[in-house]
Amino acid sequence: MPSAVLDFAFAAALLALGAALVHRWRFPPLPAYLLIGLVVEALEPLPSMGLLLLLFSVGLEFGPDRLRELSGRVVRAGAWDALALPLGTLVGLLLGLDLKAAVMLGGVLYISSSAVIAKLVIDLRRAAEPESEVVLGVLVFEDLVIAVVLALVGSQSGPVALAWSVGLVALYLLLGRFLAPRLVDFMEELSDELMLLLGTAFTVGTAVLFHEVGASEGVGAFLSGVIAAGMGLRERIENLFGPVRDLAVAFFFLTVGAQALGLLAGLEPRAVGLVALALLYKLPLDALAGRAAGLGPRRRLLAAFYLVPRGEFNLVLGALALQQGYPLVSQVAVLLVLVSVPLGAVLIRFGPAWTRGLRLKPKPGAHEGEQRPER
Amino acid sequence: MKVEEVVLPGVGHKYTITTRSGDKLVIVVHNSGKRELQYFEGGGPQPGDEPTAALDLTDEEAREVGAILAGVLFHPEAVGEVKTRLAKLTIEWIKAEPGDPCVGRTLEDVQREAQRHAPEAHILAILKEGHALIPNPPPDTRIEPGDTLVIAGPREAVDAVRRELARHAHP
Numbered sequence: 103m104p105s106a107v108l109d110f111a112f113a114a115a116l117l118a119l120g121a122a123l124v125h126r127w128r129f130p131p132l133p134a135y136l137l138i139g140l141v142v143e144a145l146e147p148l149p150s151m152g153l154l155l156l157l158f159s160v161g162l163e164f165g166p167d168r169l170r171e172l173s174g175r176v177v178r179a180g181a182w183d184a185l186a187l188p189l190g191t192l193v194g195l196l197l198g199l200d201l202k203a204a205v206m207l208g209g210v211l212y213i214s215s216s217a218v219i220a221k222l223v224i225d226l227r228r229a230a231e232p233e234s235e236v237v238l239g240v241l242v243f244e245d246l247v248i249a250v251v252l253a254l255v256g257s258q259s260g261p262v263a264l265a266w267s268v269g270l271v272a273l274y275l276l277l278g279r280f281l282a283p284r285l286v287d288f289m290e291e292l293s294d295e296l297m298l299l300l301g302t303a304f305t306v307g308t309a310v311l312f313h314e315v316g317a318s319e320g321v322g323a324f325l326s327g328v329i330a331a332g333m334g335l336r337e338r339i340e341n342l343f344g345p346v347r348d349l350a351v352a353f354f355f356l357t358v359g360a361q362a363l364g365l366l367a368g369l370e371p372r373a374v375g376l377v378a379l380a381l382l383y384k385l386p387l388d389a390l391a392g393r394a395a396g397l398g399p400r401r402r403l404l405a406a407f408y409l410v411p412r413g414e415f416n417l418v419l420g421a422l423a424l425q426q427g428y429p430l431v432s433q434v435a436v437l438l439v440l441v442s443v444p445l446g447a448v449l450i451r452f453g454p455a456w457t458r459g460l461r462l463k464p465k466p467g468a469h470e471g472e473q474r475p476e477r
Numbered sequence: 478m479k480v481e482e483v484v485l486p487g488v489g490h491k492y493t494i495t496t497r498s499g500d501k502l503v504i505v506v507h508n509s510g511k512r513e514l515q516y517f518e519g520g521g522p523q524p525g526d527e528p529t530a531a532l533d534l535t536d537e538e539a540r541e542v543g544a545i546l547a548g549v550l551f552h553p554e555a556v557g558e559v560k561t562r563l564a565k566l567t568i569e570w571i572k573a574e575p576g577d578p579c580v581g582r583t584l585e586d587v588q589r590e591a592q593r594h595a596p597e598a599h600i601l602a603i604l605k606e607g608h609a610l611i612p613n614p615p616p617d618t619r620i621e622p623g624d625t626l627v628i629a630g631p632r633e634a635v636d637a638v639r640r641e642l643a644r645h646a647h648p
Contacts, residue, residue, distance in 0.1 A: 160487075163486050163487040164486045164487060168484065168486050173483075216486070216487060217487070219487075220486070220487030223485075223488055227513065229485055229489065229491065229505040229507070229513060230491060230503040230513060230515045230528075234485060235483050235485060235491065238485050238487060239486070241486065241487075337508075341509075341510075
């Protein structure tokens with residue numbers, strides 16, 4: 103038997119053990135996966151595949167077609183939240199990075215993890231809360247912004263690569279918008295296995311195509327999900343890929359752990375400072391975003407807590423930064439995931455209890471049933 | 478009743494139902510098929526408010542409950558042997574008009590006479606105008622014009638009672 107199979111069995115068993123342990127304490131499993139990733143060696147190609155499938159499912163769920171389904175107040179919240187990108191870029195420029203690295207840094211500081219947060223919302227049974235609705239809507243916004251950022255900075259240097267990258271992203275977005283809806287009837291005929299195989303082949307194939315022309319393969323996988331959603335396959339693929347995606351998420355965190363060990367050896371003190379900044383500066387912005395969405399003071403704070411975890415796109419940006427010779431950005435990206443996922447999990451798990459005693463005066467304009475009429 | 482639907486990307490759909498009584502029911506239909514139900518008495522969710530009651534249903538359970546709520550599965554008749562027996566029986570609502578032979582008499586009196594004509598018929602209840610239904614009415618209840626008698630039994634027996642009690646209504 104190839105030794106990779108043994109490694110795989112070992113890693114899967116450790117992941118299961120970690121998930122079982124934290125489950126006893128009603129704590130989400132993601133931080134446990136992350137810690138296990140620090141001790142288990144990554145088993146290619148599973149982690150890379152995991153990241154691609156994860157980005158595919160993020161594209162499927164959080165694709166730009168969702169924007170039409172969001173209410174105006176969520177879009178306003180998304181706009182406040184998006185201020186984090188130019189602010190982060192400004193910080194990068196002030197640190198003396200060139201424009202491309204600064205934009206990458208801005209993206210790293212800005213983008214929260216749709217996959218991690220959606221999973222935390224489900225695991226911690228917060229789906230019914232008013233702030234979850236706002237947070238998940240804001241994530242749709244973030245993912246669209248970061249796809250555009252990745253199209254611009256994801257290419258290797260040179261105008262040709264940039265043109266390819268932007269062109270391919272635009273092409274895929276147009277396909278998702280105009281061609282995919284015409285294929286709905288055809289896709290409905292296909293069997294489940296065929297769908298699973300086609301979906302995987304399409305996702306990985308797109309990633310390879312993007313990589314070959316010098317664009318970001320992560321954004322390719324994301325856009326595959328967007329196209330699948332356009333074909334009216336969202337519900338079917340959710341059911342089909344749900345378990346595959348959960349497995350992918352687990353192995354994705356192994357990559358984070360493994361990358362972290364390699365990168366953090368030459369850790370710059372500036373990177374630690376930037377991670378602290380990233381965790382702090384989005385809190386007030388997201389509280390303002392919550393206010394724009396009409397949440398009361400306590401729920402604004404909770405919404406800001408929810409948006410702490412960084413994940414899949416940080417790794418995409420981190421890998422790109424390393425490849426293009428910006429180790430600082432890469433370190434910040436990976437360290438931020440390592441720190442923000444457990445921290446975010448703790449904040450989301452215990453935030454409601456901590457803020458319960460918080461009696462901030464609600465503003466008269468706030469709705470969502472925040473003010474209790476005196477009875 | 479007010480129903481709001483919101484998409485929760487990556488999670489599912491959320492429905493917020495405010496009933497006429499002002500209570501709120503939040504139903505989250507997860508992509509996995511799970512249904513999460515939360516009931517808030519008097520309109521929550523308030524800051525820090527836990528739902529009054531919460532329930533998780535599997536997809537199958539939710540469909541079953543939904544069918545019951547929609548009235549799809551509700552059969553008024555019992556099943557099996559009882560059903561065939563019930564089919565021969567009937568329930569009639571008979572209104573006592575002024576001048577009917579039964580008006581002004583006690584229930585005991587009326588029942589005795591009905592028994593003579595049709596021993597299988599039973600007076601189950603009386604509905605007096607402006608009052609709640611009186612099930613198993615006491616024998617000394619006096620029948621007044623406008624009262625409605627609920628009578629059960631085999632069809633012939635019930636018809637016989639009706640003829641005796643309310644001749645004017647059905648000449």
